[in-house]
Amino acid sequence: MAIKLHRCSGTAIKGRHPCWVAQKALDDAGIEYEMVKHSPLRPLRGDVKQLTGQKKVPLVEFEDGTFVRDSNVIAERAAAGTLQPPGETAPFS
């Protein structure tokens, strides 16, 4: 199973949009992923909160349930070939 890219549903927005930065980095690195879209409104992201303990996207979820947050971190690790588990676990669980 591929990793999951959790991002907002604003897929038409590109440029410096954090979710696009993360998605493009995975695409550029040739990393396969399953895209999971969430509400563009942070208050409506209870599913993200349940997974990570916070409501921001983008984030990459690994098969082991750990994850990496922040578009810049995702992009750096994707480009460096170091986007691998284990990542973080929910800080508030």
Ligand SMILES: N[C@@H](CCC(=O)N[C@@H](CS)C(=O)NCC(=O)O)C(=O)O
């Ligand atoms: N520093 C974070 C920022 C993430 C961010 O702002 N994500 C947007 C979606 S692309 C978001 O969650 N916006 C709604 C909000 O902050 O309430 C990153 O680069 O990943």
